[in-house]
Amino acid sequence: MSDTNDNKATPDKPDQLSAAGTGPEAAAPATVTEAPAAAPAETQEAPRQNQIVKEIVGGSAMISLLAVVLALVFGGILIALTDPVVQQTATYFFARPGDMIGAIADAVGGAYAALFRGSVFNYLRADDFAAAIRPLTATLANATPLIAAGLGVALAFRVGLFNIGGRGQILIAAAAAGYVGAYVPLPPVIHLIVALVVGLIGGAIWGGIVGLLKARTGAHEVIVTIMLNYIAFYLISFLLRTPGALQAPGQSNPRSAPMLETAQFPKIAGDAYDLNLGFILVIVATIYVWYLLNRSAMGFQFRAVGENPHAARVAGINVKATYVKVMVIAGALVGLAGVQQALGNFTGGIAAGLDAGIGFDAITVALLGRSKPVGVFFAGILFGALKAGAVTMQAAEGIPVDIVLVVQSFIVLFIAAPPLVRSIFRLPTPDPNFHWRKPKLDRKAEVAK
Amino acid sequence: MIDVKTTPVPAGGSAPATIAVRSWKAPIGFSAFVVIAAVLFIGLGRDGVTNFRLSTNSDLIQLPEIPLPALATGIVATAAMATITVYAFLRAREAKKIPLWVTTLFAVIFLTAFLTWAAAGATLPMIGLLAGALTVSTPLIFGSLGGVISERVGVVNIAIEGQLLSGAFVAALVASITGNPFAGLAGAMLAGALVSTILASFSIKYFVDQIIVGVVLNVLVIGLTSFLFSTLMSGNSAAFNAPARFERIAIPLLSEIPILGPILFRQSIIVYLMYIAVVAVWFALFKTRWGLRLRAVGEHPTAADTVGIKVRATRFWNVLLAGAIVGGGGAFFSLAAVGSFQKEMTNGAGFIALAAVIFGRWDPIRATLAALLFGFATNLQSTLSIVGSPVPSEFMLMLPYIVTIFAVAGLVGYSRPPAATGKPYITS
Numbered sequence: 001m002s003d004t005n006d007n008k009a010t011p012d013k014p015d016q017l018s019a020a021g022t023g024p025e026a027a028a029p030a031t032v033t034e035a036p037a038a039a040p041a042e043t044q045e046a047p048r049q050n051q052i053v054k055e056i057v058g059g060s061a062m063i064s065l066l067a068v069v070l071a072l073v074f075g076g077i078l079i080a081l082t083d084p085v086v087q088q089t090a091t092y093f094f095a096r097p098g099d100m101i102g103a104i105a106d107a108v109g110g111a112y113a114a115l116f117r118g119s120v121f122n123y124l125r126a127d128d129f130a131a132a133i134r135p136l137t138a139t140l141a142n143a144t145p146l147i148a149a150g151l152g153v154a155l156a157f158r159v160g161l162f163n164i165g166g167r168g169q170i171l172i173a174a175a176a177a178g179y180v181g182a183y184v185p186l187p188p189v190i191h192l193i194v195a196l197v198v199g200l201i202g203g204a205i206w207g208g209i210v211g212l213l214k215a216r217t218g219a220h221e222v223i224v225t226i227m228l229n230y231i232a233f234y235l236i237s238f239l240l241r242t243p244g245a246l247q248a249p250g251q252s253n254p255r256s257a258p259m260l261e262t263a264q265f266p267k268i269a270g271d272a273y274d275l276n277l278g279f280i281l282v283i284v285a286t287i288y289v290w291y292l293l294n295r296s297a298m299g300f301q302f303r304a305v306g307e308n309p310h311a312a313r314v315a316g317i318n319v320k321a322t323y324v325k326v327m328v329i330a331g332a333l334v335g336l337a338g339v340q341q342a343l344g345n346f347t348g349g350i351a352a353g354l355d356a357g358i359g360f361d362a363i364t365v366a367l368l369g370r371s372k373p374v375g376v377f378f379a380g381i382l383f384g385a386l387k388a389g390a391v392t393m394q395a396a397e398g399i400p401v402d403i404v405l406v407v408q409s410f411i412v413l414f415i416a417a418p419p420l421v422r423s424i425f426r427l428p429t430p431d432p433n434f435h436w437r438k439p440k441l442d443r444k445a446e447v448a449k
Numbered sequence: 450m451i452d453v454k455t456t457p458v459p460a461g462g463s464a465p466a467t468i469a470v471r472s473w474k475a476p477i478g479f480s481a482f483v484v485i486a487a488v489l490f491i492g493l494g495r496d497g498v499t500n501f502r503l504s505t506n507s508d509l510i511q512l513p514e515i516p517l518p519a520l521a522t523g524i525v526a527t528a529a530m531a532t533i534t535v536y537a538f539l540r541a542r543e544a545k546k547i548p549l550w551v552t553t554l555f556a557v558i559f560l561t562a563f564l565t566w567a568a569a570g571a572t573l574p575m576i577g578l579l580a581g582a583l584t585v586s587t588p589l590i591f592g593s594l595g596g597v598i599s600e601r602v603g604v605v606n607i608a609i610e611g612q613l614l615s616g617a618f619v620a621a622l623v624a625s626i627t628g629n630p631f632a633g634l635a636g637a638m639l640a641g642a643l644v645s646t647i648l649a650s651f652s653i654k655y656f657v658d659q660i661i662v663g664v665v666l667n668v669l670v671i672g673l674t675s676f677l678f679s680t681l682m683s684g685n686s687a688a689f690n691a692p693a694r695f696e697r698i699a700i701p702l703l704s705e706i707p708i709l710g711p712i713l714f715r716q717s718i719i720v721y722l723m724y725i726a727v728v729a730v731w732f733a734l735f736k737t738r739w740g741l742r743l744r745a746v747g748e749h750p751t752a753a754d755t756v757g758i759k760v761r762a763t764r765f766w767n768v769l770l771a772g773a774i775v776g777g778g779g780a781f782f783s784l785a786a787v788g789s790f791q792k793e794m795t796n797g798a799g800f801i802a803l804a805a806v807i808f809g810r811w812d813p814i815r816a817t818l819a820a821l822l823f824g825f826a827t828n829l830q831s832t833l834s835i836v837g838s839p840v841p842s843e844f845m846l847m848l849p850y851i852v853t854i855f856a857v858a859g860l861v862g863y864s865r866p867p868a869a870t871g872k873p874y875i876t877s
Contacts, residue, residue, distance in 0.1 A: 078673075082680040162660055219857040222607070222660050223807060226800055227850040238843035360668055367661070400679035405672025412665045413647075417655040 050160040050308055064368055066421050067414035075407040076108040079399055083107035111397050118392025119385035135388060141274035143384025145337035145358050147282045150365030150376040151289050152333030157371045159306045159326045165210060165225030166334050166359025168232030169203045173335030174342040175236050176202030178350040181263035181343050182256050191262040196339055203335015204328045211327025215320035237352045256349045265344040278340035285336060290373040302326055364412045475547050476537040482559055483530045490523025490566045497570030505576050509705050519569035526562035567838040578832050580712045586824025587723050588613060591778020592802025593816040594730050599771035600811055602764050603747040605871045607663025608648050610799025611670035612772050615640040616779020618674040621790035624692030633692055634780045641776015642769045649768040653761050656873040675792045695719055695785045717785045731813045743767055747867035750874040760874045804853035811866060823849040
C-alpha cells in the first residue's frame with residue numbers, strides 16, 4: 001500500500017511506455033527531471049520496507065532466543081490462567097498460597113513436559129528407544145513443509161517483498177502435484193519427479209503473478225497475495241467438488257482420490273516413522289537458497305534490491321525483473337511445501353484445508369530465522385517441534401493446540417520489536433558501529449567494484 | 450481494439466493549455482462485459498421465466514411479481530449494453546468523461562440480465578436478497594470504516610480481521626455474563642480498541658513494520674479466541690456463550706415504504722448503528738477540524754507537525770478509535786448473525802473489508818458502497834445456490850478478491866493510498 005506513493009509510482013510510467021529503454025535515463029524518477037544529472041550522485045534513501053529487511057536480517061541471535069523465552073512465558077501465563085485447578089486454588093490464595101503456586105507449577109510444568117515428550121524424546125517410554133525417539137522424527141516431519149515455505153517467504157523478504165501468499169501458493173502447488181499424483185499414472189520414479197515438478201511450477205506461477213503485478217503496475221504485494229490466497233482457496237474448493245477435475249470419481253466429498261503409490265514420497269527412516277523424502281528435499285532447498293543468496297550473481301542482485309531498490313536501479317540492476325524472478329523462485333519454494341503436503345503428509349487425497357496454516361507459519365519461521373537459509377532451517381525445526389508437541393499437550397494435558405498460534409505470534413511480535421525485548425531484559429542498545437567481523441556492506445562494495 | 454489502446458494518451462502536443470486525456474478503460478471494460486453478456490445470456494441462454502418478487506408477505510402494500518423471460522431479457526439487455534458501449538467509445542474519442550449515471554445504468558442492466566439468466570425458471574425474492582445483502586455487508590462496512598480511518602491517519606490496518614474476531618468473542622462473552630447485548634457491544638468495541646492498542650504502540654512507538662504487526666495480530670487473535678473458546682466457552686456454553694441477541698426491529702412507518710422499507714428498516718440495531726457510523730465518519734473526516742488534522746497527519750506528517758499537530762498522539766488515538774469501530778462491527782457476528790461465538794467465525798470478512806477500503810479508494814462512502822457490493826455478491830451466491838444456478842458459488846465468493854486485485858493493479862480506476870500510510874513518523 002505504501003508503495004504507490006509518488007516516488008515509486010512515477011518511475012513506473014516511463015518504463016511501461018518504452019519497455020526497451022531500461023537504461024538509467026528511462027528509469028530515473030520523473031520527479032527529478034529538473035536535475036537529471038544529479039540523480040545518480042545522491043541516491044534516494046531506501047524505502048521503509050527495505051530498511052526493515054536490514055533490521056530483521058541484521059538482528060542478533062540473542063534477541064531471537066529471548067523472544068522465544070518470552071513467548072513461552074506468556075504461553076505459560078495463559079495456560080495457568082485457564083487451568084481449572086489454578087482457578088480453584090486462587091479462591092483461597094491468601095489462606096494457603098502454596099496450593100496455587102503448586103497448581104501453577106503443575107499446570108505449566110505438565111504442559112511443557114508434554115510438549116517436550118511430544119516433540120523431542122518420550123522419556124515415559126525410555127525402555128524402547130525406537131518408540132521414545134519417534135517424537136523427534138515427528139518434529140522433523142512437521143518441520144519439513146515449514147522450512148520449505150519459510151525459505152520461500154525469507155527469499156522474497158530479502159528482496160524487500162512480503163510474501164503473505166503462502167496459503168495460495170501451497171494450495172495451487174498441492175492441487176497441481178495432487179492431480180498428477182492421483183490421476184496420471186506413470187512409471188515409478190518418473191511419476192514422482194513429474195508430480196514434484198508440476199507442483200513446483202504451480203507454486204511458481206501463483207507466486208509469479210504477484211511479482212509480475214508488482215513489477216508492471218506497482219500493486220502492493222501484500223494486498224495481492226492476501227487476495228490470491230482466497231482466490232486459490234475458492235478455486236481449489238471448486239475443483240475439489242467438480243467431478244472430472246480433482247474430485248475422486250464416485251465420491252460426494254470435496255476430496256481428491258488418494259495418491260498413487262508411485263507418486264508418494266518414500267519414507268526414509270523406515271515405515272515406523274513419518275519422515276519422508278521431503279525432508280531431504282528441504283535440506284537441498286536450504287543449500288540451494290544459501291548458494292543463491294550468497295554465492296550467485298542473481299542472489300547479489302536480490303540482496304542489492306532488498307537493501308535499496310533505488311540504488312540498485314542506478315547500479316544497472318533491472319529491479320522489475322528481479323521482483324518477478326524472486327517471486328517465481330519463492331513461489332516454487334513455498335510450492336515445495338504444498339507438494340510435500342500432497343505427496344508426503346496427506347497421501348489419502350488432498351482437501352482444501354491441507355495448507356493447515358503453514359502459509360502463516362512460514363512468515364514466523366522466516367522472521368525467527370532472520371530470513372537467512374540456515375536460520376530458517378532451524379526455526380522451522382523449532383516450530384515443527386511446537387506443532388508436534390502441541391498434539392501431545394492436548395492429548396495429555398487437555399490444552400488446546402491453539403496455544404501454539406499464540407506462542408508463535410508472540411515470538412514474531414517480540415522479534416519484530418527488538419527495543420521492546422531489550423527494555424524488558426534491560427539489555428544495552430547495541431552500538432551500530434560495532435562489528436564482530438568485517439561489515440557486510442564493505443564486502444558488497446568490493447564485489448561491486 | 451489494440452490500435453485504440455496504443456494511441457498516445459495526450460491529444461497532440463500543440464495545445465498545452467487544455468491537455469485532454471483520453472481514457473479507453475471504461476469503453477474497453479464495457480465491451481468485455483458485452484462479450485460476457487452475449488456469451489452467457491444469449492449463447493448459453495436458458496429458457497424459462499424468472500419472477501422478481503418485490504414485496505414480502507407481511508407488507509401492507511403488496512406489489513405484483515414481475516415476470517421476465519430469460520432469453521428475451523438477455524437479448525434486450527445485451528443490445529442495450531452494446532448501445533451504451535458505443536456511446537462510451539464516442540465519449541472517449543471526444544476525450545470526455547463518461548457520466549456516472551451511464552456506468553450505473555450499465556451495471557443495473559447487466560445485473561438484472563444476470564439475475565434473470567441465473568435464476569431462470571424460479572422466483573427470486575428480491576427483498577430477501579437485498580435485505581440479506583445489507584445484513585451481510587454490515588460487519589464489512591464497520592471494518593472498512595475502521596480501515597479508512599486508520600489508513601487515513603497513516604497506519605496500515607491489516608488487522609481488521611483480528612479486530613472483528615476479538616469483537617465477536619468479547620461481545621458473546623460479555624453479553625452472556627451480563628445478559629445485555631448493549632454491554633456486549635461495548636465490550637466488543639473495547640476489544641477492538643485493545644487489538645488496535647497493540648497495533649498502534651508497536652507501529653508508532655517501536656516502529657515495527659505495520660504489515661508484520663497486522664498479520665501477526667490476526668493470528669494472535671485467532672489463537673487466543675480459539676484457545677479461550679476451547680478452555681472457557683465450549684465446556685460451559687450456557688454461562689459464557691449464550692449471549693442475549695439483537696433482534697430485528699421494524700421501524701414504524703419507514704418499514705412500510707414499498708421495496709425500500711423492508712430492506713432498510715427491518716434490521717437489527719447494529720445495522721441502524723451502521724447507518725449512523727457511515728454518515729458520522731464521512732462528516733467527521735471531511736467537515737471537521739478533527740478530520741482535517743487526521744488527514745494531514747496521514748498525507749504529510751512533517752507539515753502537520755510543523756503547524757503544531759501532535760503526529761504520534763493523533764495517530765495513536767485514531768487507530769484506537771478505528772479499532773473500536775471495527776470491534777463493534779465484530780459484535781454483529783456473535784450477537785446478530787449467529788447468536789453465539791464460534792472458532793474463526795469471521796472467516797475472512799476482515800480481508801474483504803480491507804479490499805473494500807482499497808476498492809473504495811480510502812473514502813468512507815465509496816468504501817461503504819464497495820462493502821455493499823461485496824456483501825451483495827456473497828448473499829447472491831447463497832440465494833442462487835438455493836434457487837439452483839449455473840454459476841459455481843465459489844466464483845461468486847471469489848469476486849471481491851479478484852475485483853481488488855484489478856483495483857490495486859490500476860486496471861479499474863486509480864487507487865492512491867494516503868501518502869504517508871505505512872510509514873512511521875520518526876523525528877531525530
